Every structure is written in structure tokens, then in C-alpha cells.
Amino acid sequence: MQDGNGLDHLAGERAMAQFDLQAMKVYLAGGQREYEISTKMAQLVANDPVFSKEDRVRLARKDLYKNSLRKAGHAWKTILEKGLSEVEGLKLRHFVDEPTYTDLHWGMFIPAIKGQGTEEQQHKWLPLAYKMAIIGCYAQTELGHGSNVQGLETTATFDPTTDEFIMHSPTVTSTKWWPGGLGKASTHALVYARLITDKKDHGIHAFIAPIRSLEDHTPLPNVTVGDIGVKFGNGGYNTMDNGFLRFDHVRIPRENMLMRLATVTKDGKYVRSNKPRQLGYGAMVFVRQGIVIDASIYLSRAVTIAVRYSAVRRQFGNKDEPGELQVIQYRTQQSRLFPLLATAYAYRAVGFWMKSLYADVMKRLNDNDFSTLPEVHACTAGLKSITTSVTADGIEECRKLCGGHGFLCASGLPELYAAYVPACTYEGDNTILLLQVARFLLKTLSQVSKVRPVGTAAYLGNIKQLSTQNCKVSQGHDWLNTSVLLEAFEARSARQAAAVALRLAKGSGSEAEFQENTPELVESARAHCQLILVSKFIEQLQTGTPEGIRKQLEVLCYTYAFSQLIDNAGDFLATGYVTGNQIALAKEELKHMFDKIRPNAVALVDAFDHTDDYLGSALGRYDGDVYTHLYKGAFKESLNDTVVVDGYEEYLKPVLTQNLWAPHSKL
Numbered sequence: 256m257q258d259g260n261g262l263d264h265l266a267g268e269r270a271m272a273q274f275d276l277q278a279m280k281v282y283l284a285g286g287q288r289e290y291e292i293s294t295k296m297a298q299l300v301a302n303d304p305v306f307s308k309e310d311r312v313r314l315a316r317k318d319l320y321k322n323s324l325r326k327a328g329h330a331w332k333t334i335l336e337k338g339l340s341e342v343e344g345l346k347l348r349h350f351v352d353e354p355t356y357t358d359l360h361w362g363m364f365i366p367a368i369k370g371q372g373t374e375e376q377q378h379k380w381l382p383l384a385y386k387m388a389i390i391g392c393y394a395q396t397e398l399g400h401g402s403n404v405q406g407l408e409t410t411a412t413f414d415p416t417t418d419e420f421i422m423h424s425p426t427v428t429s430t431k432w433w434p435g436g437l438g439k440a441s442t443h444a445l446v447y448a449r450l451i452t453d454k455k456d457h458g459i460h461a462f463i464a465p466i467r468s469l470e471d472h473t474p475l476p477n478v479t480v481g482d483i484g485v486k487f488g489n490g491g492y493n494t495m496d497n498g499f500l501r502f503d504h505v506r507i508p509r510e511n512m513l514m515r516l517a518t519v520t521k522d523g524k525y526v527r528s529n530k531p532r533q534l535g536y537g538a539m540v541f542v543r544q545g546i547v548i549d550a551s552i553y554l555s556r557a558v559t560i561a562v563r564y565s566a567v568r569r570q571f572g573n574k575d576e577p578g579e580l581q582v583i584q585y586r587t588q589q590s591r592l593f594p595l596l597a598t599a600y601a602y603r604a605v606g607f608w609m610k611s612l613y614a615d616v617m618k619r620l621n622d623n624d625f626s627t628l629p630e631v632h633a634c635t636a637g638l639k640s641i642t643t644s645v646t647a648d649g650i651e652e653c654r655k656l657c658g659g660h661g662f663l664c665a666s667g668l669p670e671l672y673a674a675y676v677p678a679c680t681y682e683g684d685n686t687i688l689l690l691q692v693a694r695f696l697l698k699t700l701s702q703v704s705k706v707r708p709v710g711t712a713a714y715l716g717n718i719k720q721l722s723t724q725n726c727k728v729s730q731g732h733d734w735l736n737t738s739v740l741l742e743a744f745e746a747r748s749a750r751q752a753a754a755v756a757l758r759l760a761k762g763s764g765s766e767a768e769f770q771e772n773t774p775e776l777v778e779s780a781r782a783h784c785q786l787i788l789v790s791k792f793i794e795q796l797q798t799g800t801p802e803g804i805r806k807q808l809e810v811l812c813y814t815y816a817f818s819q820l821i822d823n824a825g826d827f828l829a830t831g832y833v834t835g836n837q838i839a840l841a842k843e844e845l846k847h848m849f850d851k852i853r854p855n856a857v858a859l860v861d862a863f864d865h866t867d868d869y870l871g872s873a874l875g876r877y878d879g880d881v882y883t884h885l886y887k888g889a890f891k892e893s894l895n896d897t898v899v900v901d902g903y904e905e906y907l908k909p910v911l912t913q914n915l916w917a918p919h920s921k922l
């Protein structure tokens with residue numbers, strides 16, 4: 256069978272690369288050790304048939320879920336048998352590549368206990384959780400409230416006579432709804448509920464509630480629990496048992512309230528610690544920074560598929576060259592694809608920075624220094640919002656970039672999208688999170704004359720200068736200066752924030768006026784986050800990137816910054832900082848960048864080092880042998896199990912034969 260020359264095309268593409276591929280792989284992995292662990296774990300998963308992704312999109316929900324339990328169990332067994340470290344275990348689960356209950360157990364249940372439990376409580380619960388003798392989920396959201404955490408209705412009423420809390424779901428809307436792992440797998444839930452002592456409501460606190468028997472996994476008395484139902488897409492997030500949970504006056508010991516931030520004594524006295532209540536949101540900060548890192552991985556998967564396929568796929572031609580052109584040669588394809596490639600690199604760089612940001616805030620919190628928490632909250636919330644929205648849209652764009660074949664599940668893209676898109680909603684709806692950033696910006700601006708802004712908000716300290724000086728670019732190459740670019744993003748963000756702050760300051764300060772201005776507030780938050788992304792990419796580039804890859808990273812960094820500038824040209828122009836002519840010059844520079852990316856495009860996606868197993872895509876195969884595998888794949892379709900389709904006798908044949916004597920037939 257002909258393979259459509261796919262193999263040859265990709266070999267030729269790889270030969271054109273102008274950088275040190277291995278050095279880029281190590282850079283993207285985050286270092287030599289991380290690279291080695293990643294490679295080892297990816298191979299371990301790819302070579303183990305239990306982890307096969309084959310047929311995932313065709314399985315009915317029950318089989319899909321059981322299969323995902325099998326994989327999660329096998330992953331845990333592998334981790335124990337091979338004595339893998341925590342980091343290796345995390346990577347192994349990453350390459351298994353299925354949303355499952357262990358994500359919440361390791362990703363939210365354990366971090367929340369660490370953040371909100373006293374030392375004594377950590378000693379009690381963490382060893383059980385680490386050896387998975389209990390399985391935990393994070394039960395915050397309810398049917399009636401998700402974003403508005405203060406509106407949650409589940410109650411935890413203290414009974415001093417028995418030294419217990421009575422957990423209760425008083426209304427339908429108080430039913431816990433959505434927590435991953437809750438539906439079928441968890442034995443324990445970290446429940447967010449209103450704490451009530453002596454008829455007084457102290458607001459939302461966290462409690463560990465056992466929900467299933469450790470003997471036979473049945474729900475405990477007066478606990479109603481189950482799965483909420485099938486979700487968007489085939490496969491995708493349906494491997495996860497998002498669940499519902501109701502309590503009917505269920506008693507748990509007083510010690511099950513996580514008491515690092517507030518305590519209830521044996522005699523029912525409520526005592527708040529002097530730590531800020533925002534620490535109760537700590538698990539969300541942790542998960543949000545991880546989501547930013549994941550965004551880069553998901554986007555890089557989609558981009559790998561689209562770039563490789565665009566190099567294999569040929570359509571039309573021109574008089575000057577023999578044969579048909581690879582679609583990657585078309586400027587329109589490049590202008591949709593290369594900015595996404597650059598974005599995946601940008602998010603990787605920003606992900607590295609976020610790790611250090613998080614490590615720094617954790618160290619400070621341990622030393623009772625809470626000063627940077629608002630900024631870290633704004634950063635993690637805002638970047639979670641921007642990166643997930645762009646990544647979800649980017650995966651869909653990559654699907655379109657692959658033409659008709661992108662719509663087939665064999666491309667890997669529909670399932671990738673279905674698994675990824677809820678990231679725009681979970682861990683904070685993306686608009687809600689941008690409004691948090693906007694509130695932070697308003698607060699920072701209101702205090703700017705007294706408190707010098709720090710970190711990612713430091714530029715607001717120069718608000719006067721940024722508001723008066725305009726862009727000095729007069730020729731295209733003037734844009735090829737990172738300080739010029741940075742100033743453009745700073746000025747645009749500072750001016751947008753100042754404009755909306757001024758409008759609000761002129762008003763009465765009512766919540767209604769705030770609401771009226773939320774579209775502008777969201778735009779201003781987005782501008783601030785785009786500035787962070789551009790500035791951190793530049794910063795990472797300037798601090799210790801190896802020589803053999805720096806030039807490529809520079810090109811990607813300019814590509815990212817220029818495409819952001821152009822996509823948001825309306826905002827930049829409206830602030831008056833740049834002119835239409837300056838935007839046009841940036842457009843020209845962007846085209847030069849595309850020319851520089853073009854010979855390196857396939858190698859730049861190879862550098863992400865995604866195995867064929869992990870990509871799960873006939874279009875994105877490393878060898879480029881697309882057509883053979885699409886064709887072979889069709890024979891795995893269950894409709895083709897029989898030559899004559901099941902249902903022919905009952906439903907097709909009558910239609911075909913009735914036509915013979917249909918009264919209106921003229922034939």
C-alpha cells in the first residue's frame with residue numbers, strides 16, 4: 256500500500272532543523288533529570304498493554320470507567336512494585352493520560368490536608384492517604400453554588416454533648432455535585448460546609464467525612480452518593496466519576512474538622528487563628544499553578560499533531576514548483592499554526608516560573624509571611640484563566656487545521672478537546688477568575704501612592720510614565736527589542752486598568768457600578784495576564800537558556816509577543832500607546848518570524864518529545880505515515896465488524912424494497 260510519501264516528508268523536514276534538538280528536549284522537560292524521568296515513564300506506559308488507549312472512544316460508559324479503574328489500579332501497583340519515587344509516580348500517571356480519581360486524591364485531597372490540617376491532623380491522615388489506604392476527593396461545589404463558595408449550604412453543626420459534627424444537606428441545592436472521584440471511588444470526602452456552633456454560622460470550613468465503608472465500599476449510613484452522569488464527548492472526561500453526595504445528619508468526630516485556620520474546642524468555642532482566611536483557598540492556588548503547566552502540555556500535543564500533519568498533507572500546487580504543496584507552506588496555515596506553536600513554548604516557560612513562584616509563597620507562608628499571597632492568587636487565577644481558554648480554543652483550531660481528518664477520533668484531537676475543555680470551568684470559571692485579577696488591579700492602583708507594587712504588578716508603580724509616553728517604533732526592526740515590546744504590553748495594561756479604575760472612582764463605589772464595568776474589568780485583567788506571559792517568556796529566555804537553542808526560543812518569543820500584539824490590536828490602539836502604522840510594522844515582523852520557524856517547525860514539535868502512544872493520533876505520528884494508519888484504523892470500527900451492517904434486515908432492506916411499489920414513484 257502507498258503511504259502517501261509521509262515518511263519521506265518528515266525525514267526531509269527534520270533534516271532542515273537549525274538547532275540542537277536534544278538540548279531543546281532537555282530544556283522543555285525542565286532539566287536533564289526531569290528529561291530522563293519523563294522518557295523512562297513514557298516508555299514504561301507505552302510498553303504496557305494494560306495502559307493501551309485503543310478503543311477508548313468506542314467504549315460504553317460502564318466499560319470505560321471500569322477500564323480506567325483497572326489502569327489506575329495497575330499504575331499504583333507498578334509504582335509500588337518498581338519502587339518509583341513520588342515524582343516518577345506522578346509522571347507515570349501523567350502518561351497513562353486519563354482523568355481519574357487519583358488526580359483528585361493526589362492533586363487536591365492531600366494538598367488541602369497539608370494546607371489546612373494541623374500537624375496532628377496531617378500525621379493522622381497523610382500516611383493513610385499516601386499509601387492509598389483511603390481514597391479522598393475534594394467536595395466543595397454543590398448543585399446550587401460553585402463559583403460563590405460563600406453561598407455553599409451544607410452544614411456542619413457541632414454537638415458538644417457527643418463531641419461530634421453533624422453533617423447535613425438541608426436542600427436539594429446543597430447536594431455536593433461535580434467532585435471528581437466522589438461518584439464511585441472515594442472512601443473519604445474533604446467537604447466544605449458551613450460551620451455552626453451554638454446556632455452561630457461561622458462560614459465555610461473544611462471537614463474530612465468518611466463516606467464509604469473500608470470493608471465493602473458501600474455508602475455509610477445516611478450518606479447518599481453516586482455519579483452525576485455522562486459528560487461532553489466520547490471518552491474525554493468520562494473516565495472520571497464526578498459525583499453527587501448528600502448527608503442526612505451524619506455524625507463525624509470533632510477532630511475531622513481541619514483546624515489550622517480555626518478551631519472548635521470540646522466545649523464548642525470557636526477560635527480563629529490570626530492567619531488570613533484566604534489560606535483556606537490554598538488548595539486552589541496549588542492546583543491552578545499546576546493547570547498552567549498542563550496547558551502547555553495539552554497545547555503542545557495538539558500543535559504536534561497539526562504541525563506534523565501539515566507537513567505531510569499536500570493540496571494544490573503552483574507553476575513554480577513540481578507536485579502539490581505541503582499545506583504547511585501556505586501563509587494562512589502558518590499564521591494560524593505557528594502562533595500556537597509559540598504559545599505552547601511560552602506557556603512552558605511561564606510554567607517553570609510558576610513553580611518557583613509557588614515554592615516561594617509556600618516558604619513565606621510557613622514563615623507566617625502572607626504579604627505576597629494576594630499577588631500569587633491574582634497570578635495563578637489569571638494565568639489559569641488565560642492559558643486554559645487559549646489552549647481549549649487552540650486544540651479546536653488545530654482540529655480545523657487538519658481539515659476533514661481532524662474531525663475523526665483517529666486524529667486524537669476530538670478526545671483531547673473533550674478531556675481538556677472543562678479546564679475552562681473547573682478550578683474556577685475563567686471569567687470569575689479574571690474578575691479576581693481585576694479586583695487585585697483596582698486595589699493595587701488605589702494604593703499605588705502609598706504602597707509600591709511588587710512582583711508582576713511592579714509596573715503599575717510607573718503608571719504616570721506609562722500613561723504619558725507613547726511607542727517610539729518607526730521601523731519594523733525597532734520591534735525586535737524586548738524592552739520595547741515589554742513597554743508596549745505594560746503601557747497597554749496600565750492604561751486599560753487606569754481607565755476603568757478612573758471610571759469607577761468617579762462613581763459612588765456601589766456594587767452595581769462595579770457590575771456595569773465588568774466587561775472592561777475583564778479586558779483589563781486579560782491585558783495584565785498577557786503582559787505577565789510575555790514578560791516571563793522573555794525573562795526565562797534571558798536567564799540561562801543554552802546557546803544551541805537560544806535563537807529558536809528568541810524567534811518563538813517574538814512570534815508569541817507579536818501575535819498577541821496583533822490579536823489585541825484594538826485594545827492597544829484604543830489606549831493610544833501605538834499607532835496603526837506601528838501595528839502594521841509588527842505584522843511584517845511576524846511574517847519574518849514565520850519564515851524562520853518554517854524550516855524548524857517539525858523539529859520544534861519533536862522537541863516536546865511526545866511518544867506516538869501518548870499522542871494517540873494517526874495524523875501526528877512521528878513517522879508521518881498518516882494515510883496507511885487512517886485506512887487501517889477504519890477496519891477497527893465496530894460498524895465494519897460485519898460486511899453487511901447489523902440492522903440491514905429490519906431497517907434498510909424494507910426501505911430499499913418498499914421503493915419498488917411506492918405509489919408516488921414515477922419510475
Ligand SMILES: CCCCCCCC(=O)SCCNC(=O)CCNC(=O)[C@H](O)C(C)(C)COP(=O)(O)OP(=O)(O)OC[C@H]1O[C@@H](n2cnc3c(N)ncnc32)[C@H](O)[C@@H]1OP(=O)(O)O
Nearest residue numbers: 358362395401402403404405533536539540632681682683
Ligand atoms: C487535579 C486537577 C483536576 C481539577 C479538578 C477541579 C477541582 C475543582 O473544580 S474544585 C472547586 C474549585 N472551585 C472554585 O475554584 C470556585 C471559584 N470561586 C472562588 O475561588 C472564590 O469563591 C472567589 C474567589 C470567586 C470568591 O471568594 P469570596 O471569599 O466569596 O470573595 P472575595 O471577596 O472575592 O475574596 C475574599 C478575599 O480572598 C482573596 N482570595 C480569593 N481566592 C483566593 C485564593 N485562592 N488565594 C488567596 N486569596 C484568595 C480575594 O482576593 C479577597 O481578598 P481581599 O479581601 O484582600 O480583596
Ligand SMILES: Cc1cc2nc3c(=O)[nH]c(=O)nc-3n(C[C@H](O)[C@H](O)[C@H](O)COP(=O)(O)OP(=O)(O)OC[C@H]3O[C@@H](n4cnc5c(N)ncnc54)[C@H](O)[C@@H]3O)c2cc1C
Nearest residue numbers: 393394395396400401402433434435677681682683684686
Ligand atoms: C469536569 C469538572 C470537574 C470538576 N471537579 C470538581 C471537584 O473535584 N470538586 C469540586 O468541588 N468542584 C468541581 N467542579 C466544579 C467546578 O469547580 C465549578 O463548576 C466551577 O467552579 C464553576 O462554578 P459553577 O458551576 O457554579 O458556575 P457558575 O458560577 O454557575 O457559572 C455560570 C456562568 O455564570 C457566570 N457568572 C457567575 N457568577 C458571576 C459573577 N459574579 N460575575 C459575572 N459572571 C458570573 C460565569 O462566568 C459562567 O459564565 C468540577 C467541574 C467540572 C466541569
